[in-house]
Amino acid sequence: MPTSSWYLTVALGLTILVNPTAGRLHADLRRPSPKQKHDSRRDLYQGLGQKLHDRSFSGAGSCHESNFTKIQAPKKNIWTGLTDPEAASVLSWLFEQTDLNLTLSKDAGDWDNTVELVELMQPNKTNSLHFIDHNGKEPPRYAHVVIDHRATVEPYYADILIGPLPIVNRTTQWQPLEYPYTRKTQGRIRNVDPDDTLVYDTWLLGISTSVADITRDLWNATYLGLDNDTISLWGIDPLSQENGHILRWDQFWHDTAGDFDSSTLLPLGLYVHSDVTGRDASKWKVLGWLYNDIFYPSTEDFRNAFYSPGFEKLGANSDGEWAHTDQRGKVLPHDRSYPPVSVAPSGSRFGVDVEQKYVEWMDFTFYISFSHDVGMTLHDIRYKGQRILYELGLQEALAHYAGNDPVQSMTSYLDSYYGFGPYAFELAKGYDCPSYATYLNSTFYEDETTHTHIHSICLFEYDADYPMQRHSSSYYVSVTKNVYFTVRSVSTVGNYDYMFSYSFYMDGSIGVEVRASGYIQSAYYAHNEDFGYHIHDALSGSMHDHVLNFKADFDILGLNNTIQLTKQIPTTQKFAWSNQTRNTMKIEHSNIKNEDESRFNWAANSATQVKVLNLDETTPYGEYRGYRILPSTGTIHLTVENSTNLRNAAQWANYDIQVTQHHDTEPRSAHPKNSQDVEDPAINFNKFFNGENLTQQDLVVWLNLGMHHVPHTGDLPNTVFTTAHSGVQFMPLNYLLGDPSRETVNMVRVVYDDGNVSAVHTFGQHDDQCTLDFTPAESSLWDYVGDVVVRKFPYDPNDPYFDTDSIS
Ligand SMILES: *[C@@H]1O[C@H](CO)[C@@H](O)[C@H](O)[C@H]1NC(C)=O
Ligand SMILES: *[C@@H]1O[C@H](CO)[C@@H](O)[C@H](O)[C@H]1NC(C)=O
Ligand SMILES: *[C@@H]1O[C@H](CO)[C@@H](O)[C@H](O)[C@H]1NC(C)=O
Ligand SMILES: *[C@@H]1O[C@H](CO)[C@@H](O)[C@H](O)[C@H]1NC(C)=O
Ligand SMILES: *[C@@H]1O[C@H](CO)[C@@H](O)[C@H](O)[C@H]1NC(C)=O
Ligand SMILES: *[C@@H]1O[C@H](CO)[C@@H](O)[C@H](O)[C@H]1NC(C)=O
Ligand SMILES: *[C@@H]1O[C@H](CO)[C@@H](O)[C@H](O)[C@H]1NC(C)=O
Ligand SMILES: *[C@@H]1O[C@H](CO)[C@@H](O)[C@H](O)[C@H]1NC(C)=O
Ligand SMILES: *[C@@H]1O[C@H](CO)[C@@H](O)[C@H](O)[C@H]1NC(C)=O
Ligand SMILES: *[C@@H]1O[C@H](CO)[C@@H](O)[C@H](O)[C@H]1NC(C)=O
Ligand SMILES: *[C@@H]1O[C@H](CO)[C@@H](O)[C@H](O)[C@H]1NC(C)=O
Ligand SMILES: *[C@@H]1O[C@H](CO)[C@@H](O)[C@H](O)[C@H]1NC(C)=O
Ligand SMILES: [Cu+2]
Numbered sequence: 001m002p003t004s005s006w007y008l009t010v011a012l013g014l015t016i017l018v019n020p021t022a023g024r025l026h027a028d029l030r031r032p033s034p035k036q037k038h039d040s041r042r043d044l045y046q047g048l049g050q051k052l053h054d055r056s057f058s059g060a061g062s063c064h065e066s067n068f069t070k071i072q073a074p075k076k077n078i079w080t081g082l083t084d085p086e087a088a089s090v091l092s093w094l095f096e097q098t099d100l101n102l103t104l105s106k107d108a109g110d111w112d113n114t115v116e117l118v119e120l121m122q123p124n125k126t127n128s129l130h131f132i133d134h135n136g137k138e139p140p141r142y143a144h145v146v147i148d149h150r151a152t153v154e155p156y157y158a159d160i161l162i163g164p165l166p167i168v169n170r171t172t173q174w175q176p177l178e179y180p181y182t183r184k185t186q187g188r189i190r191n192v193d194p195d196d197t198l199v200y201d202t203w204l205l206g207i208s209t210s211v212a213d214i215t216r217d218l219w220n221a222t223y224l225g226l227d228n229d230t231i232s233l234w235g236i237d238p239l240s241q242e243n244g245h246i247l248r249w250d251q252f253w254h255d256t257a258g259d260f261d262s263s264t265l266l267p268l269g270l271y272v273h274s275d276v277t278g279r280d281a282s283k284w285k286v287l288g289w290l291y292n293d294i295f296y297p298s299t300e301d302f303r304n305a306f307y308s309p310g311f312e313k314l315g316a317n318s319d320g321e322w323a324h325t326d327q328r329g330k331v332l333p334h335d336r337s338y339p340p341v342s343v344a345p346s347g348s349r350f351g352v353d354v355e356q357k358y359v360e361w362m363d364f365t366f367y368i369s370f371s372h373d374v375g376m377t378l379h380d381i382r383y384k385g386q387r388i389l390y391e392l393g394l395q396e397a398l399a400h401y402a403g404n405d406p407v408q409s410m411t412s413y414l415d416s417y418y419g420f421g422p423y424a425f426e427l428a429k430g431y432d433c434p435s436y437a438t439y440l441n442s443t444f445y446e447d448e449t450t451h452t453h454i455h456s457i458c459l460f461e462y463d464a465d466y467p468m469q470r471h472s473s474s475y476y477v478s479v480t481k482n483v484y485f486t487v488r489s490v491s492t493v494g495n496y497d498y499m500f501s502y503s504f505y506m507d508g509s510i511g512v513e514v515r516a517s518g519y520i521q522s523a524y525y526a527h528n529e530d531f532g533y534h535i536h537d538a539l540s541g542s543m544h545d546h547v548l549n550f551k552a553d554f555d556i557l558g559l560n561n562t563i564q565l566t567k568q569i570p571t572t573q574k575f576a577w578s579n580q581t582r583n584t585m586k587i588e589h590s591n592i593k594n595e596d597e598s599r600f601n602w603a604a605n606s607a608t609q610v611k612v613l614n615l616d617e618t619t620p621y622g623e624y625r626g627y628r629i630l631p632s633t634g635t636i637h638l639t640v641e642n643s644t645n646l647r648n649a650a651q652w653a654n655y656d657i658q659v660t661q662h663h664d665t666e667p668r669s670a671h672p673k674n675s676q677d678v679e680d681p682a683i684n685f686n687k688f689f690n691g692e693n694l695t696q697q698d699l700v701v702w703l704n705l706g707m708h709h710v711p712h713t714g715d716l717p718n719t720v721f722t723t724a725h726s727g728v729q730f731m732p733l734n735y736l737l738g739d740p741s742r743e744t745v746n747m748v749r750v751v752y753d754d755g756n757v758s759a760v761h762t763f764g765q766h767d768d769q770c771t772l773d774f775t776p777a778e779s780s781l782w783d784y785v786g787d788v789v790v791r792k793f794p795y796d797p798n799d800p801y802f803d804t805d806s807i808s
Contacts, residue, residue, distance in 0.1 A: 067347070067348060067438065068348040068350050068351060068352040068438045068459070069348070069350070069351040069352075070351070070352070070353070070354075071351035071352065071353050071358070071360055072353055072356075073353040073356035073358030073367070074358075075131065075132050076138060076356060077356040077357055077358060077367045077368075077369070077379075078123050078128055078131060078132075078138060078139055078141075079120075079122055079123070079128075079367060079369035079377070079379045080120070080356070080357050080367070080368070080369045080370070081119065081120050081369070081370065081371075081443060082118065082119065082120045082141075082143060082165075084450065086141070086143070086165050086166065087118050087143075087445065087450060089165075089166060089167045090118050090143040090145065090162055090165070090167065091115065091118060091448055093162065093167045093169070093172060094115060094118075094145065094162070094174075097174065100113060100147060100174075101113050101151060102114065102115060102147070104448060105447035105448055106447065106448075110150060110194065110196040110197075110198070110199060110279075111150055111151055112150060112151055113147060113148065113149050113150060113151050114147070114148045114150070114447075115145060115146075115147060115148075115448065116146040116147065116148045116157065117144070117145060117146040117372055117445055118143055118144075118145050118445045119143070119144050119145075119371060119372055119444075119445055120141065120142075120143065120144065121141075121142040121143065121144040121161060121163070121177070122369075122371075122667060123139035123140075123141075124139065124664040124667075125390060125391075125553070125662060125664060125667075125698075126664055127139035127140070128390075129390075129559075132380055140163060140164035140165075141163060141164060141165040142161045142162065142163030142164060142165065143161070143162045143163055143165060144159065144160075144161060144177060145159075145160050145161075145162055145174070146158070146159055146160075147160060148191065148194075149191075150191070150194050153278070153279055154190070155190070155191040155194035155279070156188045156189060156190050156191055157188070157189045157190075157191055157673055157676070158176065158186075158187050158188050158189075159176070159177040159178075159181075159187035159188075159189075159682075160174045160175065160176055160177055160187060161174065161175050161176075161177045162174045176188070179664070179665050180665060180666070180667050180668060180683070181671060181682045181683055182682070182683050182684045182687040182688075183680055183681065183682050183683070183684065185682075189671070189673040189676050189677060189682050190676055190677055191673075191676060192238055192239050192241055192246050192676050192677075193237070193238050193239050193246075193676075194279065196279070199281050200276070201225075202281070203274070203276065203281055203284060204223075204233045204234070204250060205223065205224070205225050207233065207250075207272055207274070207286060208222070208223035208224070208231075208233050208252070209222075209223075209224055210299060211299065211302075211303070212224060214270075214302075214303065214306055215231060215252065215270075217306075217313075218268070218270070218313060218316070219231060219252075219254070219268060219316050221254070223252070229255065230254065230255050230257075231252050231253065231254055231255060231268065232252070232253055232255055232263075233250045233251070233252055233253075233272070234250055234251070234253065235248060235249045235250035235251050235271070235406075235407045236248065236249050236250075236406075236407055236410045236411050237411075237413075238417070238675045238676060239276065240410055240645075241677070241678060241679070244277070245275055245277045246275070246276050246277045246278075247273065247274070247275055247276070247277075247287070248273070248274045248275075248276055249271055249272070249273050249406040249407050249410055250271065250272050250274075250407070251267055251268065251269070251270065251271045251272075251405070251407045251524070252267075252268040252269075252270045253266050253267055253268060254266035254268060254316065254317060254318055254319060255319075256319050256323075257318070257319035257320075258319060258324055259324075260319075260323060260324045260325060260717070261495070261519060262319055262323035262324065262519060262717065264495045264519045264520065264521045264522060265317065265319075265323045265519060265520070265522050265536070265539065265716070265717070266317045266318065266319060266323070267317060267407075267522060267523060267524040267539070268316055268317065268524065269291065269292070269314055269405075269524030269526055269538065270289070270290075270291050271289065271290040271291070271405060271406055271407060272286060272288075272289050272290075273286070273287040273288045273289070273290070273406065274286050274287055275287055286298070286299055288301075288302075289301075289302040290405065290406065291314075292312055292314055292526055292527075293404065293526055293527040314524075314526060314538060315537055315538045316537070316538060317522075317524070317536065317537055317538050317539050318537070322536060322716060322717065323716065323717050324717055325717050325718055341430070341434075341435070342434050342436075342462060342463065343434075343436060344434075344436040344460075344461065346766070348436070348438055348459075348460075348461070349361070349461055350362075350438075350459065350461065350485060352438060352440075352459065354440065357369070357370075357440065359459060359487065361461070361485040361504060362485070362504075362506065363383055363384045363385075363508075363740070363743075364381070364382065364383055364485070364504045365380075365381075365382045366378045366379065366380060366381040366382070367379040367380055368440070368457065368487065370421060370424075370442040370443065370444070370457070371421055371444070372419045372421040372422060372444045372445060372446075373416045373419050373420065373421065373672045374393060374394045374395060374396075374416055374419075374420050374421070375394060375419075375420030375421050375424050375442075375489055375491050375500070376393065376394075376420075376424070376442070376457060376487070376489045376500060377391060377392070377393030377394070378391070378392045378393060378487070378502055379391055379392075381510070383508055383732075384508075384740075386557060387555045388510070388554065388555070388556065388627060388730070389510075389552060389553060389554055389555065389730075390553040390554075390555050391551055391552075391553040392502065392510075392512070392550070392551070392552050392553070393550065393551055394420065394500065394548060394549070394550055395416075395549040395550060395551050395652070395668055395669040395670050395702070396414060396415070396416050396548070396549050396650065396652065396669065396670035396674075397413075397414075397415040397416070397420075397493070397498065397546065397547070397548040397549075398412060398413065398414055398415075398545070398546070398547045398548070398549075398638070398646075398650050398653055398706075399411075399412070399413040399415070399496070399521075399544050399545070399546050400412045400544055400545045400547070400638060400639075400640055400643060400645065400646070400653075401521065401542055401543070401544040402531050402542075402543055402544065402640070403523050403528055403531040403532070403540070403542055403543070404526075404527055404528040404530070404531060405523060405524065405526075405528065407523075408521075408523045408528075408531065408542045410645055411521070411645070412643065412645035412646050412650075412675075413493075413494075414646075414649060414650060414670070414672075414674055414675045415493045416670060416672040417672050417673065417674075417675050418493050418494070419444070419493075419672070420491040420493065420498070421442065421444035421491075422444050422446060422451070423491045423492050423493050424442055424453055424456045424457075424489045424490065424491045425453055425456060425490070425492065426453060426454050426455045426456055426784055426785060427439065427455055427456060427457075427458050427488070427489075427490060428781060428784070429455075429780050429781065430780075430781075432458065432488070432490060432499070433458035433460055433486075433488055434460050434462065435780070436460065437458040437459060437460035438458065438459040438460065439454075439455035439456075439457065439458050439459075440455070440456075440457040440458075440459070441453065441454050441455065441456065441457075442456045442457055442489070454785050456489055456490075457487065457488070457489045458486075458487070458488050458489075459485070459486070459487050459488075460485070460486055460488075461483055461484070461485050461486075462483070462484060462485075462486060463481055463482065463483050464482035464483075464484060466482060467479045467480055467481055467482050468480050468481070468482035468505070468506060468507065468741055469739075469741065469747070475751065475752060475753060476749055476750060476751045476752065477749070477750050477752075478747065478748070478749040478750075479747065479748055480506075480741060480744060480746065480747035481744070481746040481747065482505075482506070483506065483744070483746060484503050484504060484505045484506070484511075485503065485504045486501050486502065486503045486504075487501070487502050488500065488501045488502075492518060495518055495519040495520070495521055496516060496517075496518040496519070496719075497516065497517045497518040498514055498515070498516055498548075499513075499514065499515040499516075499517070499721060500513070500514055501513045501514075501515075505741075506740065506741035506743075506744050507731070507732070507739055507740060507741045508731070508732040508735065508736065508740050508741075509729055509730060509731040509732065510729065510730045510731075511632060511727055511728075511729050511730075512550060512552075512703075512705070512727060512728050512729075512730075513632070513633065513705075513725060513726070513727035514548055514705050514706075514725065514726055514727070515721040515724060515725040515726075516546060516707070516709075516719055516721070516724040516725070517718055517719050517720060517721050517724065518718055518719060519717070519718060519719075520541060520542070520709075520711045520715050520719055521542060521544075522535070522539050522540060522541060522542055522711070523539075523540040523541075523542035524538055524539070524540065525538050525539055525540040526538070528540055531543050532710060532711065533710065533711070533712050533713075535711065535712060535713050535715070535716060536713075536716060541710060541711025541712055541713075541715055542711070543708075543709070543710045543711075544709050545636065545638050545639050545640070545706065545707075545708055545709070546636075546706040546707050546709055546726075547636060547637060547638050547650075547653040547704050547705075547706040548704065548705045548706050548726075549652045549653070549669050549670065549702060549703070549704055550702070550703045550704075550705065550728075551668070551669065551700060551701075551702060552629070552700070552701045552702075552703055552730070553662060553699075553700045553701075554612045554627065554699060554700075554701060555698070556612050556613065556614045556617075556625070556626050556627055556735075557614045557616075557617045557625060558614060558616070558617075559662075559697075559698040560614060560615075560616060560696040560697060560698070561612050561613065561614055561626075561696065561697070561698070561699045562591050562592070562612075562613050562614070562615050562694065562695050562696055562697075562699075563591065563592040563598070563610065563611065563612060563613075563659050563694060563699065563701075564589055564590070564591050564592075564611045564613050564624070564626075565589070565590050565591075565592065565608050565609065565610060565611075566587055566588070566589050566608065566609040566611065567587065567588045567589075567590070567603070567607055567608045567609075568585060568586075568587055568607045568608070569585060569586060569587070569588055569607070570583070570584075570585050571583075571584060571585060571586045572584075573586075591695065592659060592694050593693070593694060593695055594691050594692060594693050594694050594695075595659070595660060595661065595688070595689045595690060595691050595692045595694060596689070596691050598658060598659040598660065598689070598694055599654070599655040599657075599658045599659075599689065600655060600656070600657055600658075601637065601655055601656040601657070602631055602635065602656050602657070606630075609628055609630070609733075610628065610629045610630070610657060611626050611627070611628045611629070611733055612626050612627050612628075612629065612699065612701065613625065613626035614626060614696075615695075615696055616696065619734055619737065620737075623734040624734065625734055625735045626732075626733050626734065626735060627730045627731065627732055627733060627735060628730070628731050628732075628733040629657070629701065629703070629728060629729075629730055630728065630729050630731065631656075631727070631728050631729075632727040632728055632729045633725050633726055633727040634707065634725075634726055634727075635656055635703070635704060635705050635706060635726050635727075635728060636656075636704065636706045636707055636708055636726070637653060637654055637655050637656050637704050637706075638650070638653035638654055639708065641654075645678070646678055647678040647679045647681075648678065648679060648680065648681055648684045648686065649670075649674040649675055649677075649678040649681045649684075650670065650674065650685075651684060651685040651686040652669040652670060652685040652702060652704070653704065655704070656703070656704055657701065657702070657703055657704075658685075658689075658701075658702040659694060659699055659700070659701050659702070660688045660689065660692070660694075660699070660700050660702070661692040661693065661694060661697045661698065661699065661700075662697075662698040662699065662700050666688050666700075668683060669683065669685050669688075669702050670683055670685070671683040685702075703728055705726040705727065705728065706726050707724060707725075707726050709724070745762075745763040745764050745765050746765060747763060748760065748761065748762055748763075749761040
């Protein structure tokens with residue numbers, strides 16, 4: 001752990017890059033300019049920019065990394081979670097309801113009812129706008145509770161609502177939560193996989209024990225439930241639902257042999273099929289085996305074939321350095337020296353209300369919420385005081401695999417089932433985000449406790465490695481720094497790490513990006529060259545599509561918005577000034593009128609601009625004001641048509657862009673339990689499209705990010721964020737009368753003549769000099785922690801941390 005510090009003298013102002021290995025860096029960057037009259041801020045659009053707050057950020061005059069400025073949110077954050085006492089009161093009330101017949105999670109077995117989730121029900125937009133825009137009263141608060149009903153032969157999940165809060169013992173009642181779902185079933189969704197972990201384990205152990213002689217022969221390994229087992233048996237999740245049957249396909253995998261999470265790289269190519277319909281395990285059946293692309297309808301058939309002459313035994317995938325992420329190979333030139341790092345010499349240049357999770361950076365403001373299913377969501381995103389987006393956040397992430405083997409072919413993870421909230425762990429300072437970033441905690445509910453993931457959301461400014469503007473001429477050069485602001489969280493759902501970044505720019509644009517890293521789920525390489533590359537001994541980089549759906553509820557200068565498409569098209573026409581026809585191009589505008597035409601893809605050759613406009617708001621030149629949506633780093637929709645795995649569970653995945661009229665009854669494009677009933681899921685996104693008017697209406701744009709992932713040797717040991725990324729941008733289009741980034745002082749104009757500089761305009765940037773104490777970030781990683789668990793039932797408000805022994 002490095003302990004030394006570097007001191008450097010810098011001019012106050014921005015986040016700057018320093019190279020600590022360069023030792024002391026004396027930075028006398030700016031010559032005083034003759035006159036600095038150019039720093040008056042003015043709004044580019046009359047009447048647009050009511051300032052929300054007087055910005056008096058700390059940091060001026062001092063030179064040290066410091067915390068954000070503490071500010072007070074203009075309104076309460078009505079989207080953030082329940083308070084500790086609220087959650088505790090809901091739980092204690094729930095356990096008093098005899099009709100729910102609940103058992104504490106820690107005491108519960110497979111045949112008990114448990115509380116799976118207690119969370120704030122996000123308020124309806126209609127009610128919220130009343131509060132945030134019209135000084136109306138705060139929307140009523142309800143708790144959304146999910147009960148896992150397993151004390152029955154037909155297990156199901158029940159979404160229920162409890163409220164309004166606070167709980168009043170005599171009058172509070174629970175009601176089924178039904179209105180956000182397209183399928184009306186009293187909030188009930190069947191549970192095809194009722195968490196009978198022990199029962200399933202016993203079942204799989206029985207199977208693997210029955211072929212222990214074969215696994216020993218093939219791999220010198222057995223799965224017998226002993227400490228020295230070196231293989232395991234697992235497969236598709238959730239289980240397959242066919243004609244009323246619940247079916248498993250499982251494969252043998254080598255266990256990791258080292259300290260790394262490499263098991264998804266170690267498939268062994270022997271698959272077993274079983275029917276596990278119903279909760280009576282004595283009725284379950286093995287339906288067959290698959291090895292080397294040959295199907296054997298029974299264990300006996302497989303055994304007979306295995307011991308017959310000529311049976312072909314295939315190779316194995318085994319753990320090793322190739323599957324481990326630590327440094328290996330020769331150290332590259334200069335690589336042991338400290339690489340450049342970014343520091344914030346004036347401290348953080350933004351304001352945060354930590355309690356309300358409200359953030360203010362330059363002319364942007366927004367609220368943050370965090371939920372079990374989808375992790376971080378941003379709310380009421382405003383620019384220059386005007387809302388741009390009511391809500392921006394992840395809805396669901398799909399990883400749809402394919403292959404000639406049943407485990408790959410039948411795998412389509414819908415990750416909100418596991419939740420992005422529980423897997424958003426602490427960020428590694430100096431690696432996931434700059435060390436000077438502001439870190440916020442996130443909390444989520446599990447087993448009558450609230451878990452806190454410390455420092456799992458980060459906020460930071462960064463100076464891009466390219467300026468946002470420049471121009472040089474024979475007599476001056478003008479250049480503007482590209483300083484942007486990012487809010488980020490990372491969720492590791494199983495083998496994969498998704499990094500979500502929302503970025504805000506000086507030109508008024510907003511970026512949404514997702515990156516993927518972690519271990520791929522690989523396949524055994526046997527006769528499957530059509531479904532992936534051969535990447536190691538007997539390993540296929542199993543092809544799959546990642547599709548991540550985002551909700552972007554735009555409100556451009558009010559609720560009434562219209563989607564206009566502006567197409568660039570080739571044309572042949574004559575003009576007044578010539579009798580010759582000319583082959584050239586022009587633009588053509590069209591509006592999306594209704595939901596019958598509102599599902600589409602990015603045009604080939606990027607020929608079509610997609611814009612959210614307010615047709616009642618024009619510039620003085622008569623152009624509609626709005627924001628454009630554009631892909632920034634490649635986006636996709638699902639390759640598979642009418643997926644056999646998904647049926648109706650992810651109909652949002654089929655197009656790049658889909659637009660609907662906003663309804664309080666359609667807050668989400670997916671339900672986390674859609675995988676439990678793929679034919680008739682709780683939310684079938686197709687049902688959102690019923691021809692409704694989209695002209696000057698409250699619109700929601702549903703956007704897909706993602707990538708077609710065909711892992712290659714470069715995905716070993718881990719997929720890398722550099723290329724596994726996807727993003728969209730929202731940019732002001734005819735929204736203001738000019739580029740708002742002219743307001744920043746972090747620009748320079750150097751005036752010269754014949755090679756002689758006559759003026760350096762720095763527009764009132766700090767010219768102070770100071771010494772920065774830079775301590776490498778690694779030291780703080782010794783403080784890295786996991787969950788902090790607060791028990792809510794039984795609840796003791798005076799001793800909220802008594803359960804700290806369960807810090808994991
Ligand atoms: C920021 O605040 C935290 C606690 O409020 C404190 O521990 C930390 O030292 C502060 N960091 C800086 C750089 O001021
Ligand atoms: C409801 O009433 C019961 C019995 O009077 C009491 O023990 C409990 O604390 C009350 N619950 C709440 C949430 O007020
Ligand atoms: C309540 O749940 C228990 C298991 O926790 C079960 O044995 C019992 O039958 C259930 N009672 C009712 C009325 O469903
Ligand atoms: C089989 O596995 C055992 C236990 O892991 C090991 O001691 C032995 O060397 C292995 N045999 C072969 C042939 O690899
Ligand atoms: C695994 O452990 C069991 C029980 O302790 C023992 O009988 C067996 O020999 C061990 N197998 C190997 C390969 O070490
Ligand atoms: C995060 O949680 C830790 C531990 O509970 C607490 O000390 C810290 O103040 C929290 N930070 C924020 C920003 O809420
Ligand atoms: C939005 O349009 C509706 C009619 O569809 C109209 O009643 C309402 O006044 C409009 N709102 C604004 C802010 O213009
Ligand atoms: C086009 O042709 C007509 C007829 O020859 C001629 O009168 C006219 O001037 C021409 N126009 C131009 C722009 O050349
Ligand atoms: C999707 O596939 C199923 C099963 O083959 C079929 O019944 C259904 O009609 C298909 N739907 C569409 C829209 O093609
Ligand atoms: C939210 O909107 C739905 C659909 O209009 C309605 O059923 C529900 O009662 C509303 N909830 C509240 C708290 O107003
Ligand atoms: C759609 O709504 C707009 C705004 O309210 C209205 O002007 C237009 O007539 C409506 N279109 C149809 C087809 O009803
Ligand atoms: C630029 O500076 C040089 C060297 O001092 C001088 O000779 C030259 O005249 C200057 N040119 C102008 C345009 O001032
Ligand atoms: Cu992938």
